[in-house]
Amino acid sequence: MERIIFYIIAFIIIVFAMASVSSRKMLRSVIYLLFVLCGIAGIYFLIDYNFLAAIQLTVYAGGIIVLIIFSVLLVHHIEMELEMAKPLRKILTALLCMLGLGVFLYTIYNNHFNVVDNQVTTTTADIGSKLLSYDAGGFILPFEVVSVLLLAAMVGAIVIAKGKKLTDNNDTEL
Amino acid sequence: MNFSSFLLMRQEIILLTIILLLVTAEISISKTKKHSIVHLAIFLFGIHTLVGFFPTDTGSLFGGMFHTNALIHFFKNVLNVGVLILLLQSADWIQEKIVAQHRGTEFFILLFSSLFGMYFMISAGDFLMFYLGLELSTLPVAALAAFEVTKRISSEAGIKLILSAALASGVALFGISMLYATSGSIYFDDVIKMIASTNLTLLGTVLFFTGLAFKISLVPFHFWTADVYEGAPISVASYLSVISKGAAVFILMILLFTVFKTLMPVWENIIYIVALATMFTGNLFALRQQNMKRFLAFSSIAQAGFILLGLMAGNQLGTATIIYFVMIYIFSNLAAFGVVQAISLQTGKENMTDYEGLYRTNPNLSLVMMLGLFSLAGIPPVAGFFGKFFLFTAAASKGYYLLVFLAVVNVTISLYYYLLVVRAMFLRTSDQAIPYFKNKLYMRLGLMVTVIGILVLGLYSPLYDYIFELSKHLN
Numbered sequence: 001m002e003r004i005i006f007y008i009i010a011f012i013i014i015v016f017a018m019a020s021v022s023s024r025k026m027l028r029s030v031i032y033l034l035f036v037l038c039g040i041a042g043i044y045f046l047i048d049y050n051f052l053a054a055i056q057l058t059v060y061a062g063g064i065i066v067l068i069i070f071s072v073l074l075v076h077h078i079e080m081e082l083e084m085a086k087p088l089r090k091i092l093t094a095l096l097c098m099l100g101l102g103v104f105l106y107t108i109y110n111n112h113f114n115v116v117d118n119q120v121t122t123t124t125a126d127i128g129s130k131l132l133s134y135d136a137g138g139f140i141l142p143f144e145v146v147s148v149l150l151l152a153a154m155v156g157a158i159v160i161a162k163g164k165k166l167t168d169n170n171d172t173e174l
Numbered sequence: 175m176n177f178s179s180f181l182l183m184r185q186e187i188i189l190l191t192i193i194l195l196l197v198t199a200e201i202s203i204s205k206t207k208k209h210s211i212v213h214l215a216i217f218l219f220g221i222h223t224l225v226g227f228f229p230t231d232t233g234s235l236f237g238g239m240f241h242t243n244a245l246i247h248f249f250k251n252v253l254n255v256g257v258l259i260l261l262l263q264s265a266d267w268i269q270e271k272i273v274a275q276h277r278g279t280e281f282f283i284l285l286f287s288s289l290f291g292m293y294f295m296i297s298a299g300d301f302l303m304f305y306l307g308l309e310l311s312t313l314p315v316a317a318l319a320a321f322e323v324t325k326r327i328s329s330e331a332g333i334k335l336i337l338s339a340a341l342a343s344g345v346a347l348f349g350i351s352m353l354y355a356t357s358g359s360i361y362f363d364d365v366i367k368m369i370a371s372t373n374l375t376l377l378g379t380v381l382f383f384t385g386l387a388f389k390i391s392l393v394p395f396h397f398w399t400a401d402v403y404e405g406a407p408i409s410v411a412s413y414l415s416v417i418s419k420g421a422a423v424f425i426l427m428i429l430l431f432t433v434f435k436t437l438m439p440v441w442e443n444i445i446y447i448v449a450l451a452t453m454f455t456g457n458l459f460a461l462r463q464q465n466m467k468r469f470l471a472f473s474s475i476a477q478a479g480f481i482l483l484g485l486m487a488g489n490q491l492g493t494a495t496i497i498y499f500v501m502i503y504i505f506s507n508l509a510a511f512g513v514v515q516a517i518s519l520q521t522g523k524e525n526m527t528d529y530e531g532l533y534r535t536n537p538n539l540s541l542v543m544m545l546g547l548f549s550l551a552g553i554p555p556v557a558g559f560f561g562k563f564f565l566f567t568a569a570a571s572k573g574y575y576l577l578v579f580l581a582v583v584n585v586t587i588s589l590y591y592y593l594l595v596v597r598a599m600f601l602r603t604s605d606q607a608i609p610y611f612k613n614k615l616y617m618r619l620g621l622m623v624t625v626i627g628i629l630v631l632g633l634y635s636p637l638y639d640y641i642f643e644l645s646k647h648l649n
Contacts, residue, residue: 104377111374114358136237142302145294148190149310151197152287156317159280160332 006046013039024081026072030065037061051124182233182242185226185250186293192218193286200279209273215282216261216616223254232647234299238361241299245647249424249497250293255627256417256504257289262620263512264409266613267519272321281321284314285413292421296428301350301360304425308346308385311421312339315414319406331405338388338398346385352378362433369436379434379441389422390478393451400459403471408518411467412511415474420500423481427496430485431648438488445482446577452479453584460591466514466524469591470507473550476588477503480565483581487568493645495568498631498638499561502549505627506558509546512621513539520611531607532599539613540599542621549628551592552585557632564638 013036020032037060044053085093134140180187195218199211226247234241261282272278291310298304316339320332354360356375357368369375384395391399403411434441456476463469481503484496516539517532518524533540549558562585566578613621631637 107373107377111356111372113355116358134236138237139302141236141239142306145291145303145306145310148193148287148290149306149313151193152284152310152314152317155280155283155287156314159277159284159317160320160323160329162277162323 002046006043009039009042009046013043024084026075026080026082027069030068030072033068034061034065037065048121051122051127179233179235182230182235183240183297184230185222185247185254186290186297188222188225189286189290189293192222193283193290196279196283196286200283205276208276208278209269211279211282212265212268212273215279216258216265219254219258219261219286223251223258226251226254238299238363239303240294240297242297243647245493245497245644246297248641248644249296249421252497252501252504253289253292253417253421255623256420256508257285257413259505259508259512259620259623259627260409260412260417261285262616262623263412263508263515264407265616265620267407267409267515270519277321281318284318288312288314288318288413289417292417296421296425298425299362301353301362301365305343305347305350308343308389311418312343312389315410315418318410318413319402321407321410325405327405328407329405331402334398334405335402342385342388342395345381349378349381349383349385353382362429365433366435369433371437371440376437376440379437380444383426383441383444386422386426387448390419390426390481391475392448392478392482393455393475396452396455396475399475400463400468400471404465404467408467408511408515411471412508412515415470415511416504416507419474419478420504423478423496423500427485427493428648431488431493435488442486442488445485446574449479449482449486449577450580452476452482453581454479457584457587457591460588463591464526466526466529466595469526469595470510470514473588473592474507476584477507477550479584480562480581483565483569483574483577486574486577487572490642490645490648491571492568493648494638494642495561495564497641497645499565501641502557502561502628502631505624505631506546506549506556509542509621509624509628510550512617512624513543513546516613516617516621517608521608523608526595526598527604528606528608529595529598530602530604534603535607535610539621542625543599544596545625545628547592547595549632551589553589555632557628557630560632560638 016032016035016039020029020036023029023032037056041053041056041061044050044056130137131139131143192215196211196215199214203211230242230244230247232243268278268281272281288311291307291312291314293307294303295307295311298307313336316332316336319335320329322328350360352374353365353369356370356372356378357365359365359368388395388398403415406414430438430441453476456472456474456479460469460472460476463472481496481499484492484499486492487495514524517528521528532543545556549556552558552562566581569581570578
């Protein structure tokens with residue numbers, strides 16, 4: 001049963017991922033990407049990573065996609081269709097991609113993995129205490145560094161968004 | 175973990191405090207007095223640099239996620255000195271151009287956050303902290319590259335940097351996931367024990383190397399470099415070519431010499447090819463550049479190729495020569511970028527032909543530029559010669575004579591285009607030579623420190639012995 005569900009989800013992910021990169025309209029690409037992200041959340045549920053699945057749905061499917069849709073809608077030429085590449089370039093790209101895929105699949109399938117039997121379901125409480133733990137296996141330091149990263153990203157976004165007009169207005173106010 | 179062990183990460187704590195102080199200052203200082211923030215930031219960072227020189231212990235925190243020793247601490251000091259010089263050189267530009275647009279404080283906040291990321295990147299004890307540091311060191315710089323929002327070319331530089339950085343860090347992350355899959359741990363200490371030369375590990379290593387090669391702008395991952403340097407403000411271009419590259423070289427060296435040590439027979443071949451490609455591409459493209467920023471971009475690509483020669487040694491000698499060379503490179507490149515910055519600020523000119531007859535009008539600036547370029551080229555009396563000489567010795571000590579020979583050929587090529595600039599400045603005369611101007615205090619100080627650095631590093635040999643002694647921490 002699990003196996004069947006996995007294949008269904010995997011099929012959905014692959015089909016929509018291909019549709020997302022091959023669609024010529026921006027908004028459609030974004031919607032296809034939404035399905036891909038939901039499919040990945042499905043896989044997380046399947047392997048019992050409930051918290052990660054919930055995060056995947058809220059942050060990626062909920063937050064990031066809405067953000068991308070907003071920015072696509074703010075672009076003036078939403079009806080614009082992306083240019084078709086030249087046939088020769090298409091074939092070359094396809095060949096290179098298939099070659100890359102072949103190398104990766106070959107290496108991954110031929111690798112002997114140490115299979116670890118894991119029956120423990122990670123609860124949200126465990127994740128919370130791990131995030132605040134400073135012992136081995138705790139994640140408080142990355143957690144704090146991410147907050148600096150977010151601060152820097154916000155400052156950077158404000159700097160770029162504060163365009164010429166706004167700074168000129170400020171000058172006249174003074 | 176007791177409270178005093180936090181002293182191990184005091185550089186990070188002080189820098190974070192400065193960032194937060196600047197955020198507070200931005201809110202509390204009134205609009206008419208914003209220019210005082212430049213002095214405040216330089217003063218605070220100067221203190222931070224001085225405090226950094228107190229020695230530190232070896233140790234690790236947070237269950238091994240953060241670790242430090244004398245060598246890492248020393249390298250953080252090198253980065254600090256580089257950033258301080260950079261701040262001195264760009265203070266006038268910030269005062270005149272950026273504070274007027276009410277974005278002066280943001281410049282410092284972004285720059286310091288990026289440096290903060292580099293600290294964690296080089297002190298990382300696991301791949302998670304490494305990756306976070308890499309991101310934190312790159313993301314703010316993309317905003318900095320787009321800092322001159324009124325210029326189209328600057329926004330373009332920002333977008334180019336962030337897109338290629340995102341791609342590179344994605345590839346690196348994929349590589350890290352493969353290493354995790356084969357070793358079952360993200361901690362460097364565990365990976366060292368588990369790493370074996372299976373195909374998947376090798377693939378992961380190559381992908382991981384790609385991510386860092388982008389930061390160092392090695393060929394074939396250098397396509398962003400010239401465009402970003404040309405479009406970005408000169409301070410940011412200088413930061414990317416000096417500080418960002420230095421930190422990435424350092425962490426690459428640490429990882430290759432410790433975590434990936436067992437894979438050395440494999441990565442040696444990769445480095446061999448990449449070093450040759452980088453040196454030749456950088457030098458041959460630099461020959462035909464007219465814009466000084468593009469010229470320095472390709473010269474910095476070529477210099478990165480030389481640094482890789484030190485990696486081929488893979489021992490204490492290699493570590494010491496790389497750190498020594500990176501220090502010299504920081505001072506020399508900052509000298510060159512500083513002069514370009516000073517001239518661009520005064521006249522807005524950035525082309526090589528504009529430098530014709532510079533010696534007659536501005537002898538001091540041309541002398542600083544000449545010293546910087548001679549050091550980059552590796553002409554004997556200045557530091558650059560010893561840096562290159564030691565790197566070649568390190569590579570030759572492992573028997574890579576052909577590589578060293580080709581590197582010497584490249585030094586000859588690079589000598590030609592560095593001397594082109596010197597010829598323009600000293601031998602050519604021009605009717606439209608840049609008129610004489612006097613630099614402000616900060617800029618003069620910034621250029622003076624680079625000159626002292628180039629001379630001291632070249633003439634004071636105990637410094638190299640000290641670095642060699644520190645390098646035993648790694649091997």
